[in-house]
Amino acid sequence: MTRITIPEGSLFGRDNLPYCVFSAPGTSPRVGVRVADTVVDLTVVDDVFAAPSLNPFMAQGHARWVEVRERILDLVSGEVPDAAVHPVDAVTLHMPFEVADFVDFYASEHHASNLGRLFRPDSEPLMPNWKHLPVGYHGRAGTVVPSGTDIVRPSGQRKGDPVPTFGESRRLDIEAEVGFVVGTPSPLGTPVSVDDFGESVFGVVLVNDWSARDIQAWEYVPLGPFLGKSFATSVSPWVVPLLALEAARVATPPQDPEPLPYLREKNPWGLDLSLEIRWNGQVVSRPPYREMYWSPAQMLAHMTVNGASARTGDLFASGTVSGPDRDQRGAFIELTWGGKEPVTVNGEPRTFLEDGDEVTISATAPGASGARIGFGEVRGRVLPAR
DSSP: OEEOOOOTTOSSSTTTOOEEEEEOTTOOOEEEEEETTEEEEGGGTOGGGGSSSSHHHHTTOHHHHHHHHHHHHHHHHSEEOGGGEEEGGGSEEEOOSOOOOEEEEOOOHHHHHHHHHHHOTTSOSSOTTTTTSOOEEEOOGGGEEETTOOEEOOEEEEOOSSSOEEEEOSSEEOOEEEEEEEOSOBOTTOOOOGGGHHHHEEEEEEEEOOEEHHHHHHHOTTTOOSTTTTTOEEEOSOBEEGGGGGGGEEOOSOOSSOOOGGGOOSSOOEEOOEEEEEETTEEEEOOBGGGOSSOHHHHHHHHHTTSOOBOTTOEEEOOOOOOSSGGGOSSHHHHTTTTTSOEEETTEEEOSOOTTOEEEEEEEEEOTTSSEEEEEEEEEEEEOOO
């Protein structure tokens, strides 16, 4: 039997207990939980964790999530069977859940305002609807990939004079986001209330929504993002349970005008997450999630208010997380102001991503006992176009 030691300051202590799907040498993928620098095989807790995905467990619902979290806490607080304990560096991490649908929002007022100033310098930064509803678009579930997957530079149409050109994207970018994984499904025709968010969403991941800005700029009018976004979206391997984030809850920024009744929250679901973006190993930005104008509860309510069903494994992401300061911007198009204000990365002036670049996004949040908890990282490296 093994007793797991949790070092002081660990981001993966008992307040956290994020889930993953992993395989060890000679084993098939199954669900585990991270404790300090180890992964514990949860098949010792329940057979549902023998699946290569969190979906079967998530579909069991909120009461079951609470019960099993208590059982896991009891297990890792005592002695764990030796065969169930693996050093985190000795396992292979896989996609933690099967993505049913993917929706991406645009919930940061700072990001939306910055892009409005860049794209429409002679107009109001925000579109007239922006403060009345969480703007979003339906993405491509089949190109959501696990952290560490290499990203092939996309090709497509770019604006030209007088006609468009075709070729590889020259303005490849990232968007640092937070993603929410639906556990409890909802029937077709039945909206999910903002008050039901806590029992609907299972957990939280980090997201990098890779973006080809030149392809996006030519195609997005009138129907919104398409090929400039759909080529790849990366997610972190650790799913932090929503149950672990009660201490991170904060009020959203003031919402003026007051949202329509279906978007009004009695207990706001703002979250005090601190993100960090590294470009080839160098920290270039620290976006604060607490600045997000729309909460994830409001996003889910709006996503389903027309009666659209939610499914186990649905992923909806916040959109780029940006704060009011330059070093808090969550996309390179903002950070470099459309490429006009390069940032220095390892001694070189940089604007958009080059082949071979690697971007890593990480995050922490307050935990229940006063220490911080971690989300791990989502990482990707750019490969040349094919």
